[in-house]
Amino acid sequence: MKYYPIPEALMNYVESIWSFESPEQMEADEQAAIIPSGRWIVIWNYSGEYEHVIQNQSFHHSTFDLHLVGQHHTKIVLKGNVPVHSIGISFKPYGYYSIAGSDLSNYLSKVVSISKRKLDGSEVLTDFSGNLQESVTQLTELLTERIRFEPDSRVVHIAEQINAHKGNILIKDLFAGINTSQRHLNKLFKLQTGITPKEYASIVRFQEIFNRYIRNKKPENKNELYDLFYDESHFLQSFRKVLTLQPNVFLKKNNKLGNEFIKK
Numbered sequence: 001m002k003y004y005p006i007p008e009a010l011m012n013y014v015e016s017i018w019s020f021e022s023p024e025q026m027e028a029d030e031q032a033a034i035i036p037s038g039r040w041i042v043i044w045n046y047s048g049e050y051e052h053v054i055q056n057q058s059f060h061h062s063t064f065d066l067h068l069v070g071q072h073h074t075k076i077v078l079k080g081n082v083p084v085h086s087i088g089i090s091f092k093p094y095g096y097y098s099i100a101g102s103d104l105s106n107y108l109s110k111v112v113s114i115s116k117r118k119l120d121g122s123e124v125l126t127d128f129s130g131n132l133q134e135s136v137t138q139l140t141e142l143l144t145e146r147i148r149f150e151p152d153s154r155v156v157h158i159a160e161q162i163n164a165h166k167g168n169i170l171i172k173d174l175f176a177g178i179n180t181s182q183r184h185l186n187k188l189f190k191l192q193t194g195i196t197p198k199e200y201a202s203i204v205r206f207q208e209i210f211n212r213y214i215r216n217k218k219p220e221n222k223n224e225l226y227d228l229f230y231d232e233s234h235f236l237q238s239f240r241k242v243l244t245l246q247p248n249v250f251l252k253k254n255n256k257l258g259n260e261f262i263k264k
Contacts, residue, residue: 001260004136009144013095013151015039017140019132022048022084022257031250032078033258035210035242038195038203040096040107041069042114043088044139046128050080052111059111066116066125066139068096070107071194073203075243078257087135089143093159093200094151097192101149104194119145154178154185155192162197167205168228171198205229206238214247 004017026032044066051060052069054076061067069076097104106112116125124138161174174197175182189197205228229235239247 002132004133007140007144009147010089010140013091013098013147014089015092015095016090017088017136018090019087019136020085020260022082024083026082026257027254029253030257031253031255033075033243033250033255034078034261035075035207035258036072036203037090037207037261038071038093038193038200040071040091040093040104040194041088042091042096042139042143043067043069043086044125044135045084045086046125046135047086048080048082048084050078050084053077053079054109054111057110061111061113064126064128065113067111067113068107070110070112071104072109073195073199074109074241075258087132087139089139093193094155097151098149099143099146102191104191108194116142118142151192152188154180155189158185158189158197159193159200162201162204166208166228167201167203169201171201174201202238206242209235214251 002019004019006014006017043061045061045063047063049060049062051058053059054072055074058079059067100107117123118141124142125135128135157178158174162169171182175185178185180188186196189195189200193200195203209228229238236247239245239250243250
């Protein structure tokens with residue numbers, strides 16, 4: 001993965017801008033499984049075709065397709081013929097609300113193609129010139145001109161607190177000091193991120209332990225499970241819910257491609 005500077009106009013909404021080139025060859029047992037990130041991601045594949053698979057539903061992307069990956073609670077599996085090259089923008093949990101507004105619920109557990117047409121009527125990203133930075137600039141300018149909404153400061157604060165505690169924080173503590181009802185805050189957070197604070201905390205907590213224990217296959221980190229989960233049974237339950245496999249089964253297979261999208 002190669003990362004690019006975030007333009008000032010997108011700084012409050014975007015977490016990272018990146019390009020990715022898949023390997024020329026894949027291991028026979030490669031899973032290409034990506035765990036939920038709690039982020040909204042826009043991807044433009046400029047070489048090759050592939051598909052996202054979420055809960056047995058496939059979303060195909062031809063070359064030069066610009067698509068939005070919505071919030072999801074279970075793994076995404078990538079399928080296609082390598083190599084595939086793409087540019088992506090990972091929005092902060094509340095970042096894509098600035099563009100979509102209250103329409104976020106339409107994209108949950110889905111991957112949808114989005115327009116490449118600018119406000120002046122011209123269309124961009126219809127081909128690849130060979131200059132990655134030029135394409136990154138076209139994509140960021142396209143999304144910048146679509147910003148219409150501003151995330152609520154309370155939503156931003158809640159997301160930042162969950163991130164700071166790596167998802168290991170009680171909801172009552174999360175809302176402490178905010179002079180708004182818990183019911184309203186839950187509703188507001190879901191409106192602007194697509195998921196509830198509890199769901200987001202669960203995703204962040206699982207991602208943290210996946211990075212510590214699963215991604216690099218370091219069993220010595222297993223004791224750290226109890227920093228983030230009540231006990232091993234709680235961890236196993238969460239693991240099966242997200243990856244639909246037991247950890248020992250998952251670890252026997254390669255996930256080099258999927259792991260590239262998990263680490264930060």
